[in-house]
Amino acid sequence: MARELHRIYCTLNNAEAMKLRFTTALILIAAFALPTASHAATFTLNNALQRVRENSPRLRQARENLNAAEARTEGSRSGWYPHLSAIADYSYRDPISEYQGMKFMPANSYNARVGAEMTLLDFGRTAKGVSIARSSEKAAGLSLSLTERDLAYTTIQVFHTMLFLREAVLVQEKEIAALEKNLEYTRTRYREGVATRFDLLSTEVRLASALTKKTDLESELANQSIALSRLCGLPEDEPVGVEGSFASVEQGEEESSFVVSALEKRLELRLAGEHERTAIRKTELAERACLPVITGNLSWGTANGFLPDLEEMRPNTAAGVRMELPLFTGFAIRSEKRAALAMQRAAGAERLDTDQQIRQEVRQSLNSLRASRQNIATTTLQVKQAELAAEHARTRYRNGLATALDLLDTEASLAEAELSNLQARYTLVMNTYALKRAAGEPLEPIQQPDQKTP
Numbered sequence: 013m014a015r016e017l018h019r020i021y022c023t024l025n026n027a028e029a030m031k032l033r034f035t036t037a038l039i040l041i042a043a044f045a046l047p048t049a050s051h052a053a054t055f056t057l058n059n060a061l062q063r064v065r066e067n068s069p070r071l072r073q074a075r076e077n078l079n080a081a082e083a084r085t086e087g088s089r090s091g092w093y094p095h096l097s098a099i100a101d102y103s104y105r106d107p108i109s110e111y112q113g114m115k116f117m118p119a120n121s122y123n124a125r126v127g128a129e130m131t132l133l134d135f136g137r138t139a140k141g142v143s144i145a146r147s148s149e150k151a152a153g154l155s156l157s158l159t160e161r162d163l164a165y166t167t168i169q170v171f172h173t174m175l176f177l178r179e180a181v182l183v184q185e186k187e188i189a190a191l192e193k194n195l196e197y198t199r200t201r202y203r204e205g206v207a208t209r210f211d212l213l214s215t216e217v218r219l220a221s222a223l224t225k226k227t228d229l230e231s232e233l234a235n236q237s238i239a240l241s242r243l244c245g246l247p248e249d250e251p252v253g254v255e256g257s258f259a260s261v262e263q264g265e266e267e268s269s270f271v272v273s274a275l276e277k278r279l280e281l282r283l284a285g286e287h288e289r290t291a292i293r294k295t296e297l298a299e300r301a302c303l304p305v306i307t308g309n310l311s312w313g314t315a316n317g318f319l320p321d322l323e324e325m326r327p328n329t330a331a332g333v334r335m336e337l338p339l340f341t342g343f344a345i346r347s348e349k350r351a352a353l354a355m356q357r358a359a360g361a362e363r364l365d366t367d368q369q370i371r372q373e374v375r376q377s378l379n380s381l382r383a384s385r386q387n388i389a390t391t392t393l394q395v396k397q398a399e400l401a402a403e404h405a406r407t408r409y410r411n412g413l414a415t416a417l418d419l420l421d422t423e424a425s426l427a428e429a430e431l432s433n434l435q436a437r438y439t440l441v442m443n444t445y446a447l448k449r450a451a452g453e454p455l456e457p458i459q460q461p462d463q464k465t466p
Contacts, residue, residue, distance in 0.1 A: 053250060053252050053253065054252075055253070056255050057256055057457040064164065070163060074160075077155065078155075082152075084145050085145040091134070092131075092138060100123065100125075101124075105121065122325065123313065123314075125311045125314070127311030137303075143293050144297065147286050147289050151290070154286065170239050170240045176438040177236060178233060180431060181230055181233065184229060184427070188219065188223060191215065194419060198211055198416055237252045237253075271374050275370065285363060291352065291355040291358070291359040295352040295356050301348060306334070307334050307335075308331075308333050309334070311330045312327070313327070381440070381443045384436065388436045390436075394433070401425065405418055405422035
């Protein structure tokens with residue numbers, strides 16, 4: 013009996029120990045898991061742009077396109093060097109040349125040799141091909157820079173949209189807090205018989221509408237976070253936060269200076285110029301297609317078929333010069349000329365259109381920037397007026413001099429004015445970047461990295 017009681021006691025002790033260990037393990041797992049789950053990568057604009065440059069698949073694609081263009085340029089120079097090759101062949105002939113039983117060639121022929129062939133004169137075809145390849149390489153480099161700039165602009169847009177949405181959520185939370193306070197006060201007045209059921213229901217509807225708007229803003233903020241995460245090359249399930257503020261700098265408004273800067277620095281115009289130069293060189297190359305090509309060849313090897321012993325393998329050397337002149341190519345040369353001329357005209361039209369588009373973008377960006385500055389002043393004044401109106405409405409409502417609808421209208425007007433001011437600040441920053449982009453300036457962050465959104 014004592015042994016049985018001891019066994020039961022030990023079993024209970026073991027069970028308690030296992031339970032304690034299991035509970036401790038759960039606590040440790042939760043302790044390590046909670047910080048991981050709540051951790052979010054927070055980026056300044058500088059950090060985000062750097063991550064995009066390091067991890068963007070589009071940039072990697074553009075870099076590989078540049079590498080391919082460099083390889084094609086190197087390959088286009090092959091016409092200036094001799095081409096070496098090794099040849100070995102066997103052939104059987106029947107019948108063979110012979111006279112009165114004397115053979116002049118073997119039935120089984122063996123030949124092994126090393127040869128070199130080189131273009132001696134092609135009237136500038138190889139040089140034009142190298143020029144075309146170099147122009148394509150420059151175009152690939154400009155395309156890489158364009159891709160980097162476009163990704164930077166997209167990142168700036170997403171980053172500042174997240175800043176805007178984050179502040180918009182704070183504005184909504186402020187409105188919701190005011191509406192909740194008003195709802196509690198209205199319920200008290202309703203219980204006292206001072207407010208009507210309509211006043212109470214109106215406040216509840218306004219509060220529900222504000223909560224719905226906050227949910228929409230948070231959903232859009234989450235979507236922008238996903239977009240920034242993809243741009244930065246982060247895992248899909250890793251949350252992303254932003255750190256910064258709406259900051260802008262004064263830009264001069266001399267339209268002519270911005271246009272001159274854009275025409276000098278815009279990558280699109282330089283790329284269109286490269287396309288036009290490439291088309292001109294292709295036209296010149298097509299015009300040389302009807303000229304002859306002179307090549308020389310030299311080979312050394314061993315073969316049979318030499319008298320007096322036709323089967324003996326003997327070393328031999330061969331050298332020659334060949335000229336090839338196309339007489340009729342099925343109208344291929346004429347078609348190439350027509351295509352090259354059409355491409356040249358198209359490239360010229362592309363350059364002209366790019367020039368006009370750049371001028372248009374500069375003028376539009378300047379107009380938008382001027383309007384944004386005016387909107388900042390207007391919305392700031394509206395916020396001050398709405399704050400004063402809301403303060404007066406709250407006082408009048410508490411004293412029974414205003415209805416619940418009057419109070420709700422002023423609270424909604426205040427939230428709308430604050431959102432309008434926030435939208436104007438966001439638009440001013442984005443229009444500032446749009447002007448820098450239109451003028452061909454580097455898209456460097458305007459705000460300081462240590463600035464935070466209030």
